[in-house]
Amino acid sequence: MSIKVENVSYIYNEGTPFETHALKNINFSINDKEFVGIIGHTGSGKSTLIQQLNGLLKPTSGDIYINGKKITDKNINLRDIRKEVGLVFQYPEYQLFEETIFKDIAFGPTNLNLDQEDIKERVYEAMDIVGLSRDLEDKSPFEVSGGQRRRIAIAGVLSMRPKVLILDEPTAGLDPRGRDEILMRIKKIHEKYTMITILVSHSMEDIAKYADKIIVMNNGEIAVSGTPREIFRQVDLLESIGLGIPQITYLARQLKNKGIEIPEDVLTVEEAKEYIARYLRGVHNV
Amino acid sequence: MFKNISIGQYIPGNSAVHNLDPRIKIIITFIFIASLFIITRFTGYIFILAYIYIVVQISKVPFSYVLKGLKPIIIILLLTVGLNMFFTPGGITIFMLGPLKVTTSGLRLAGFMALRLIFLIIGTSLLTLTTSPISLTDGIEHLLNPFKKIGIPAHELAMMMTIALRFIPTLIEETDKIMKAQMARGADFESGNLIKRAKNLIPLLVPLFISAFRRADELAIAMESRCYKGGENRTRMKQLHIENRDYIALVITIFMVAVLVWNRFWKW
Amino acid sequence: MVKKVAVLENIIKTEELSFRYFTEEKKENYILKNINIEFKKGQFIAIIGHNGSGKSTLAKQFNALLQPTKGKVYIKGMDTKDKEHLWDIRQTAGLIFQNPDNQIVAAIVEEDVAFGPENLGIDPDEIRKRVDFALESVGMIKYKDLAPHMLSGGQKQRIAIAGVIAMKPECIILDEPTAMLDPLGRKEVIDTITKLNKEEGITIILITHFMSEAVNADRVIVMDEGEVVLDGTPKEVFKEVEKLKNMGLDVPQVTELAYMLNQEGFLIPTDILTVDEMVRYICQ
Numbered sequence: 082m083s084i085k086v087e088n089v090s091y092i093y094n095e096g097t098p099f100e101t102h103a104l105k106n107i108n109f110s111i112n113d114k115e116f117v118g119i120i121g122h123t124g125s126g127k128s129t130l131i132q133q134l135n136g137l138l139k140p141t142s143g144d145i146y147i148n149g150k151k152i153t154d155k156n157i158n159l160r161d162i163r164k165e166v167g168l169v170f171q172y173p174e175y176q177l178f179e180e181t182i183f184k185d186i187a188f189g190p191t192n193l194n195l196d197q198e199d200i201k202e203r204v205y206e207a208m209d210i211v212g213l214s215r216d217l218e219d220k221s222p223f224e225v226s227g228g229q230r231r232r233i234a235i236a237g238v239l240s241m242r243p244k245v246l247i248l249d250e251p252t253a254g255l256d257p258r259g260r261d262e263i264l265m266r267i268k269k270i271h272e273k274y275t276m277i278t279i280l281v282s283h284s285m286e287d288i289a290k291y292a293d294k295i296i297v298m299n300n301g302e303i304a305v306s307g308t309p310r311e312i313f314r315q316v317d318l319l320e321s322i323g324l325g326i327p328q329i330t331y332l333a334r335q336l337k338n339k340g341i342e343i344p345e346d347v348l349t350v351e352e353a354k355e356y357i358a359r360y361l362r363g364v365h366n367v
Numbered sequence: 368m369f370k371n372i373s374i375g376q377y378i379p380g381n382s383a384v385h386n387l388d389p390r391i392k393i394i395i396t397f398i399f400i401a402s403l404f405i406i407t408r409f410t411g412y413i414f415i416l417a418y419i420y421i422v423v424q425i426s427k428v429p430f431s432y433v434l435k436g437l438k439p440i441i442i443i444l445l446l447t448v449g450l451n452m453f454f455t456p457g458g459i460t461i462f463m464l465g466p467l468k469v470t471t472s473g474l475r476l477a478g479f480m481a482l483r484l485i486f487l488i489i490g491t492s493l494l495t496l497t498t499s500p501i502s503l504t505d506g507i508e509h510l511l512n513p514f515k516k517i518g519i520p521a522h523e524l525a526m527m528m529t530i531a532l533r534f535i536p537t538l539i540e541e542t543d544k545i546m547k548a549q550m551a552r553g554a555d556f557e558s559g560n561l562i563k564r565a566k567n568l569i570p571l572l573v574p575l576f577i578s579a580f581r582r583a584d585e586l587a588i589a590m591e592s593r594c595y596k597g598g599e600n601r602t603r604m605k606q607l608h609i610e611n612r613d614y615i616a617l618v619i620t621i622f623m624v625a626v627l628v629w630n631r632f633w634k635w
Numbered sequence: 636m637v638k639k640v641a642v643l644e645n646i647i648k649t650e651e652l653s654f655r656y657f658t659e660e661k662k663e664n665y666i667l668k669n670i671n672i673e674f675k676k677g678q679f680i681a682i683i684g685h686n687g688s689g690k691s692t693l694a695k696q697f698n699a700l701l702q703p704t705k706g707k708v709y710i711k712g713m714d715t716k717d718k719e720h721l722w723d724i725r726q727t728a729g730l731i732f733q734n735p736d737n738q739i740v741a742a743i744v745e746e747d748v749a750f751g752p753e754n755l756g757i758d759p760d761e762i763r764k765r766v767d768f769a770l771e772s773v774g775m776i777k778y779k780d781l782a783p784h785m786l787s788g789g790q791k792q793r794i795a796i797a798g799v800i801a802m803k804p805e806c807i808i809l810d811e812p813t814a815m816l817d818p819l820g821r822k823e824v825i826d827t828i829t830k831l832n833k834e835e836g837i838t839i840i841l842i843t844h845f846m847s848e849a850v851n852a853d854r855v856i857v858m859d860e861g862e863v864v865l866d867g868t869p870k871e872v873f874k875e876v877e878k879l880k881n882m883g884l885d886v887p888q889v890t891e892l893a894y895m896l897n898q899e900g901f902l903i904p905t906d907i908l909t910v911d912e913m914v915r916y917i918c919q
Contacts, residue, residue, distance in 0.1 A: 341918070582736070592700055593798060
């Protein structure tokens with residue numbers, strides 16, 4: 082599975098006084114099994130970009146290839162794209178509507194005209210993946226907690242068995258524990274089921290932990306892309322965009338400037354601890 | 368993308384018509400509509416036309432916008448003309464279209480009805496083209512205030528209109544989001560017959576309604592926490608003032624009505 | 636007439652505050668359990684806790700949207716159960732909610748800011764002055780004629796804050812005001828309330844689950860299962876790294892680092908909150 086975006090531009094309200102260039106000449110590719118993070122402010126174009134990938138929006142110019150197939154072609158069946166590329170929006174729990182949790186998760190596969198047995202299998206599988214007990218299947222989605230509703234919504238996309246899973250700010254509105262739980266689950270899903278996972282966020286810390294590759298967007302363009310470590314070395318660029326680096330990475334840079342033996346691209350507290358402990362032992366000759 | 372939608376037909380401007388007190392404008396519109404029913408001779412419509420022409424000129428609203436308001440009623444217009452043309456008894460038959468006959472009285476009545484309808488729409492269009500929805504709401508609230516004594520909930524109606532205006536763009540945005548989310552799950556809002564398409568709207572309408580109720584609930588709590596206790600002893604920051612131009616507009620309108628009355632009853 | 640007292644008086648005081656909704660009288664049903672706290676005028680207080688800890692319910696008690704099941708809540712000496720004082724209490728302690736959209740009533744910014752004073756029956760000219768002052772103090776005066784749906788989340792929250800300021804409160808309670816905002820919006824809101832606290836002396840009670848927002852408060856209160864479990868300065872609270880992590884809360888990364896280094900036997904103070912402090916201690 083691969084994704085290739087070639088010279089994609091997108092313009093809203095073309096020809097009117099409200100014309101906006103939401104995307105300007107975007108080029109990137111994502112390889113099989115990659116976990117990619119897209120980061121940028123509101124208005125950077127990240128939401129517009131992901132909607133191009135499952136055909137909700139069509140580029141004004143440029144092409145997009147999903148697994149070699151050009152989805153920007155005129156005759157493409159959009160339903161086929163959406164089978165392969167699943168998109169979970171922000172606050173997805175607000176799109177639930179069915180009488181029971183089972184039915185809501187089954188909405189996707191039902192739209193694909195699959196038979197009942199197939200649908201049942203997929204719904205249960207999706208519920209297991211997101212950690213929802215099968216006992217809940219006949220309950221109304223509005224009877225359970227907010228956190229569970231979010232999981233139902235994600236299951237509703239997973240039940241379509243997409244090969245690419247895109248999640249737009251899945252941690253929005255959650256407390257620290259909720260955030261960790263959902264990110265760990267997404268990582269598990271990535272490792273077990275989907276082939277490509279794309280996480281859109283404005284939290285550096287979240288993305289740093291899980292992504293193989295990061296694409297930083299600013300003003301409709303890709304400002305920089307690379308591995309988390311490569312990105313975090315570009316502090317000045319990130320700060321000029323208004324994005325920060327994790328506090329611990331900032332600390333590592335300061336310490337490095339003072340001559341301490343620690344790399345600039347430290348991502349986690351654990352890592353920092355190792356280097357600093359080593360330094361302190363050396364200094365105190367412990 | 369939806370951030371630039373403005374509500375209704377309002378075209379912002381600074382003309383004398385725009386700046387009239389909204390209460391006066393509403394009253395004038397009512398007088399105007401009522402005056403359309405005084406007319407029994409075609410010549411009366413000439414004065415109406417002249418009045419409209421003057422108002423449009425002063426307001427600087429392009430005439431094409433005024434005519435746009437007629438688009439939605441073209442079918443009703445054609446129906447009115449047709450029905451009156453073919454089915455009015457009396458008068459001299461002009462020609463026959465199979466079993467249907469067109470008479471002079473038919474044509475006359477059809478013409479009258481059509482013109483009445485057209486000017487009615489143009490009159491109300493002019494009101495909404497030159498008055499912002501918020502001004503209109505203020506005007507309606509002030510006009511209904513005296514009727515509070517007989518049980519009309521003027522303040523509550525105005526509050527409902529204000530909140531509706533406030534949330535329409537927000538709800539449009541939300542509809543778009545929900546539509547996209549369901550489409551991402553394979554929902555189809557475009558194909559199928561009328562019944563199928565209505566059914567397909569459920570995944571859109573249910574979340575929208577639920578969200579609307581939730582908003583209403585949260586908004587009510589927020590209003591209470593800012594000391595909202597209904598319309599009693601409530602003041603308004605924006606005050607409406609009647610200026611000279613409002614008196615002048617009223618006088619001109621009443622003068623036109625007088626002319627129409629003369630036109631109707633004077634034996635010429 | 637409000638008299639300004641030289642001594643730092645209590646703006647909010649709770650006595651054995653317990654609360655449950657219309658459920659059975661059972662210990663588990665209590666969302667708030669025996670809360671005893673006092674907030675002094677002019678302070679910036681942060682209340683943190685995971686979802687379900689009772690912090691939002693507590694916020695609503697301070698604005699008399701909810702009344703105690705047991706115990707009492709006093710806002711500037713007024714009992715929240717006293718119907719007579721209801722509107723005075725809400726005018727003294729304003730409340731800002733989480734969803735930026737669902738607290739804006741009017742279709743034009745300045746009209747929404749005027750909503751509160753209009754409800755209080757204030758003279759129209761005075762309202763005009765207050766609205767302009769309120770919009771200036773949150774930095775949104777240029778937007779006064781715009782429609783709310785054209786604003787960003789952070790801007791909408793600032794309008795909501797202006798709407799409360801226009802009522803001349805002594806205290807503003809904010810219930811997770813930044814939960815639905817992006818980092819830029821969060822910064823806007825936090826900068827605004829910090830400024831209001833420092834420059835206008837308004838007591839700020841910020842309920843949040845973003846630790847970075849609590850780090851600069853005068854006082855931090857941690858809630859868990861309806862009870863106050865930690866109460867002190869940011870340094871005093873955040874050094875309890877293990878306790879906080881067990882409750883599902885975050886600490887600043889440098890604080891966690893200090894804690895870990897301490898576990899390994901290094902003598903680093905556990906109440907380090909900022910990068911600069913950490914750098915200073917390591918480089919001694």
